[in-house]
Amino acid sequence: MKKLPTLRGRTVVNLFFEDSTRTRISFESAAKRLSADVINFSAKGSSVSKGESLKDTAQTLQAMGADAVVIRHGASGAAQRLADSGWISASVINAGDGTHEHPTQALLDSYTIRSKFPEFRESFDGLKVGIVGDILHSRVARSNVLLLTKLGAHVTLIAPPTLIPVGVTDWKVDVSYDLDSIINKVDVLMVLRVQSERMADSFFPSEREYSRGYGLDLARLNSLKESAIVMHPGPMNRGLEISAESADSHKSVVLAQVSNGVLVRMAVLYQLLGGAALAGEVSA
Amino acid sequence: MATVLDAGEIGRALKRIAHEIIEHNRGLENVVLLGIPTRGAFLGERIAHFLGEIQSPVPVGTLDITLHRDDLRLRPPRPLLPTLIPSGGIEGKDVVLVDDVLFSGRTIRAALDALGEIGRPRTVQLAVLVDRGHRELPIRADYVGKNIPTAATESVKVRLSEIDGEDSVEIMAGA
Numbered sequence: 073m074k075k076l077p078t079l080r081g082r083t084v085v086n087l088f089f090e091d092s093t094r095t096r097i098s099f100e101s102a103a104k105r106l107s108a109d110v111i112n113f114s115a116k117g118s119s120v121s122k123g124e125s126l127k128d129t130a131q132t133l134q135a136m137g138a139d140a141v142v143i144r145h146g147a148s149g150a151a152q153r154l155a156d157s158g159w160i161s162a163s164v165i166n167a168g169d170g171t172h173e174h175p176t177q178a179l180l181d182s183y184t185i186r187s188k189f190p191e192f193r194e195s196f197d198g199l200k201v202g203i204v205g206d207i208l209h210s211r212v213a214r215s216n217v218l219l220l221t222k223l224g225a226h227v228t229l230i231a232p233p234t235l236i237p238v239g240v241t242d243w244k245v246d247v248s249y250d251l252d253s254i255i256n257k258v259d260v261l262m263v264l265r266v267q268s269e270r271m272a273d274s275f276f277p278s279e280r281e282y283s284r285g286y287g288l289d290l291a292r293l294n295s296l297k298e299s300a301i302v303m304h305p306g307p308m309n310r311g312l313e314i315s316a317e318s319a320d321s322h323k324s325v326v327l328a329q330v331s332n333g334v335l336v337r338m339a340v341l342y343q344l345l346g347g348a349a350l351a352g353e354v355s356a
Numbered sequence: 357m358a359t360v361l362d363a364g365e366i367g368r369a370l371k372r373i374a375h376e377i378i379e380h381n382r383g384l385e386n387v388v389l390l391g392i393p394t395r396g397a398f399l400g401e402r403i404a405h406f407l408g409e410i411q412s413p414v415p416v417g418t419l420d421i422t423l424h425r426d427d428l429r430l431r432p433p434r435p436l437l438p439t440l441i442p443s444g445g446i447e448g449k450d451v452v453l454v455d456d457v458l459f460s461g462r463t464i465r466a467a468l469d470a471l472g473e474i475g476r477p478r479t480v481q482l483a484v485l486v487d488r489g490h491r492e493l494p495i496r497a498d499y500v501g502k503n504i505p506t507a508a509t510e511s512v513k514v515r516l517s518e519i520d521g522e523d524s525v526e527i528m529a530g531a
Contacts, residue, residue: 074473078423106423342423347433 205264
């Protein structure tokens with residue numbers, strides 16, 4: 073992949089209030105491949121730890137000439153707030169906000185599915201997707217449910233009852249508590265990370281019990297359809313939600329997801345920064 | 357609005373360009389055609405077809421130059437179009453770029469940049485259906501279907517049957 077001159081002279085700020093290596097690196101390499109200048113701002117050890125507000129941080133970045141702000145924040149709605157508040161005129165890209173959304177992850181997942189299933193290139197009508205794991209805390213699941221159902225896929229969420237959000241009845245999805253009853257029916261199995269940092273309460277008795285009920289081990293891997301693919305947003309807890317055999321099997325498209333992530337983020341940056349700003353444009 | 361080339365004239369111009377490509381390169385062994393989407397890509401296919409009829413098939417592909425344009429910020433984001441480089445690549449080849457209208461020369465400058473990302477051709481040549489003048493950069497075409505003197509305010513509309521349903525070149529009065 074060669075470097076393109078498209079965003080030369082534009083500045084992209086990665087504003088990360090939560091730890092993230094993969095998403096930040098992915099956005100950083102996407103911006104660099106388009107020749108944008110990248111500034112990484114992580115909250116730890118910064119003015120934020122001295123009590124600076126989101127507004128002041130954002131306005132400081134804007135004053136330094138940021139054309140786009142990629143924000144990852146622990147609070148749901150932080151990106152929306154930044155985009156709609158009128159604090160800054162730079163484009164705002166949500167790189168994950170609390171337990172709300174992670175839109176570029178959903179875009180790269182759908183792009184990956186589309187490239188693996190030529191028969192679903194035009195539409196996901198008839199595609200069956202299972203999302204297994206901590207739906208309750210997962211912004212990846214929320215964004216994927218929105219995008220996959222919009223594209224026509226049939227989505228089933230699979231988790232212990234404690235990890236299914238209360239409002240799930242309003243989503244256009246099926247819910248199952250039993251992975252084994254559904255695993256041989258899906259074309260795509262999306263395995264979510266068990267987010268130990270959000271597991272302060274006990275949502276399941278033990279990691280071992282979770283793994284036995286909802287982990288993708290070798291037996292379950294073998295009961296998947298021959299054509300099925302396994303996805304994981306990373307980083308993987310090998311041995312917990314996914315076994316090493318499953319993670320390394322030919323059905324796993326985890327590394328394709330990583331490569332596609334850079335491409336999709338390049339597309340997002342190009343869409344927001346590649347052309348003249350439209351009059352009255354509100355960034356998304 | 358005036359029609360300056362009809363379907364028959366477009367066909368003859370492309371066939372003559374095909375002959376000139378063979379003559380200029382003393383054969384086709386090393387020639388690769390790259391059309392610039394949208395309409396240049398169809399013209400590239402057509403010239404390749406004529407080359408195949410006259411002498412021998414040549415590798416033909418497309419080269420999208422959108423991400424290399426210097427006027428990206430003057431307009432809303434444009435959609436990208438496919439770049440398809442023939443399997444033999446362009447390294448050491450005589451690459452003939454094909455486009456419909458040569459005007460400011462900025463598209464071709466972008467195409468030269470885009471080519472540089474892909475490899476180092478032995479030569480780069482340019483074939484255009486219409487040269488309408490008003491160059492803003494030191495760029496010229498090696499093969500020209502028709503030179504059409506225009507006023508800068510006029511616009512040249514190329515229609516091709518592949519996407520427009522008919523073959524024609526028209527000059528429209530400017531605003």
